[in-house]
Amino acid sequence: MATPPDGPQAQAANKAISKLDLDGHNLPPSPAPSSPQVGRRRYALATELVYTESKDQYGASSMPIYQSATFKQTSSSGGNEYDYTRSGNPTRTHLERHLAKIMNATRALAVGSGMGALDVITRLLRPGDEVITGDDLYGGTNRLLTYLQANQGVVVHHVDTTDPERVRAALTPRTAMVLLETPTNPLIKIVDIATIAAATHAAAPRALVVVDNTMLSPMLCNPLDLGADVSYESGTKYLSGHHDIMAGVIALHDAALGDKMYFTVNATGCGLSPGDSFLLMRGVKTLAIRMEKQQANAQRIAEFLEGHGFRVRYPGLRSHPQYDLHWSMARGAGAVLSFETGDVGKSERVVEAARLWGISVSFGCVNSLISMPCRMSHASIDAKTRQERQMPEDIIRLCVGIEDVNDLIDDLSRALVQAGAVTLTLDGFHANGAPGETPSPPPPSV
Numbered sequence: 008m009a010t011p012p013d014g015p016q017a018q019a020a021n022k023a024i025s026k027l028d029l030d031g032h033n034l035p036p037s038p039a040p041s042s043p044q045v046g047r048r049r050y051a052l053a054t055e056l057v058y059t060e061s062k063d064q065y066g067a068s069s070m071p072i073y074q075s076a077t078f079k080q081t082s083s084s085g086g087n088e089y090d091y092t093r094s095g096n097p098t099r100t101h102l103e104r105h106l107a108k109i110m111n112a113t114r115a116l117a118v119g120s121g122m123g124a125l126d127v128i129t130r131l132l133r134p135g136d137e138v139i140t141g142d143d144l145y146g147g148t149n150r151l152l153t154y155l156q157a158n159q160g161v162v163v164h165h166v167d168t169t170d171p172e173r174v175r176a177a178l179t180p181r182t183a184m185v186l187l188e189t190p191t192n193p194l195i196k197i198v199d200i201a202t203i204a205a206a207t208h209a210a211a212p213r214a215l216v217v218v219d220n221t222m223l224s225p226m227l228c229n230p231l232d233l234g235a236d237v238s239y240e241s242g243t244k245y246l247s248g249h250h251d252i253m254a255g256v257i258a259l260h261d262a263a264l265g266d267k268m269y270f271t272v273n274a275t276g277c278g279l280s281p282g283d284s285f286l287l288m289r290g291v292k293t294l295a296i297r298m299e300k301q302q303a304n305a306q307r308i309a310e311f312l313e314g315h316g317f318r319v320r321y322p323g324l325r326s327h328p329q330y331d332l333h334w335s336m337a338r339g340a341g342a343v344l345s346f347e348t349g350d351v352g353k354s355e356r357v358v359e360a361a362r363l364w365g366i367s368v369s370f371g372c373v374n375s376l377i378s379m380p381c382r383m384s385h386a387s388i389d390a391k392t393r394q395e396r397q398m399p400e401d402i403i404r405l406c407v408g409i410e411d412v413n414d415l416i417d418d419l420s421r422a423l424v425q426a427g428a429v430t431l432t433l434d435g436f437h438a439n440g441a442p443g444e445t446p447s448p449p450p451p452s453v
């Protein structure tokens with residue numbers, strides 16, 4: 008899973024490191040000039056996640072929480088490195104520099120949630136600007152784009168981003184942003200970032216290609232290396248890993264764009280708090296080992312469900328229609344999968360019968376979660392739109408954690424049996440009813 012030391016990803020990462028000041032003590036606007044660390048060898052990603060180079064005044068091996076709203080100045084004109092935590096805080100700066108390093112970026116910004124990150128990014132849009140995005144995407148993203156369309160004069164085109172030609176056909180001189188997710192949430196479709204980025208930059212040079220990398224995290228994919236201009240993710244998920252904070256992260260190369268986004272962070276006060284910056288930093292250090300276990304568990308569970316006749320969507324399965332495309336961009340399949348039972352009521356019963364799997368939105372945490380996206384994470388997309396976009400109402404999303412995989416499979420098997428989603432036979436059990444044969448009517452909008 009680690010980046011090969013001489014591969015293109017590692018070269019890009021070295022470039023990013025050489026541009027960073029790694030002392031962790033500069034107030035944001037523009038990244039500081041290079042440090043004595045320039046040109047040092049890039050370690051494997053698992054090492055870089057843990058290795059930090061902060062110059063804490065006492066040599067603390069874990070950057071302390073600077074729990075202070077304001078900072079004393081040495082002169083009446085101010086001008087010290089930090090003045091007010093909304094504008095900058097040493098704990099957040101340390102985190103942002105570490106994130107820039109592991110996301111192969113020149114600059115990273117840490118804010119209060121994944122949606123907060125998308126808000127900062129979309130504030131670059133102006134009335135009349137056009138956004139091209141997917142027809143399967145996270146409910147919160149869809150909601151923010153719908154708001155911008157209704158209130159800010161931004162025109163949003165939802166197309167099937169799994170087909171780069173559809174994106175190409177939607178590009179116009181007014182395209183300001185192409186917003187991608189891969190794998191998509193919750194249908195786990197794969198989007199070709201490199202082809203779409205190249206097509207976008209050729210046809211609409213001022214357009215930004217923005218990628219939501221939450222499903223994979225920098226452990227498995229680096230969208231900036233594939234040609235994206237901005238990569239962002241919910242730090243609430245894999246980066247922190249314990250569902251004890253909300254956070255959002257933005258990574259990019261363009262200094263002027265970074266300054267514009269920092270302006271918004273400072274002006275609106277959405278920067279991540281010192282305490283949450285500390286927790287996110289702590290979580291990032293164990294990302295490699297968590298992800299390794301989570302995706303090994305997810306693979307076993309996906310194979311278990313598929314082996315019993317369910318339609319499973321997971322890029323670790325050879326049956327995934329875009330298996331090769333996924334593996335050309337990513338170093339792993341992640342730990343989110345979805346499957347269908349063919350009946351909404353049956354899916355509800357499965358979810359409610361699970362004990363070890365918590366009924367919760369979110370993913371990327373050490374404990375496993377089960378949910379019905381159409382009722383939960385994607386309920387803000389109205390039923391008609393969900394139907395138009397062919398979202399199966401019975402779809403169940405599994406977000407796999409680090410528990411013992413046999414316990415997870417036992418609990419899921421029991422829930423499937425209890426819900427009547429499988430038929431018991433002498434040689435085991437099999438899914439009842441092929442998904443899609445009896446399409447479920449959408450429930451009323453939420």
Ligand SMILES: N[C@@H](CCSC[C@H](N)C(=O)O)C(=O)O
Binds near residue numbers: 145368383385387
């Ligand atoms: N009630 C929330 C639901 C958040 S879903 C969180 C997450 N990104 C996921 O996909 O599970 C809302 O309406 O935003």
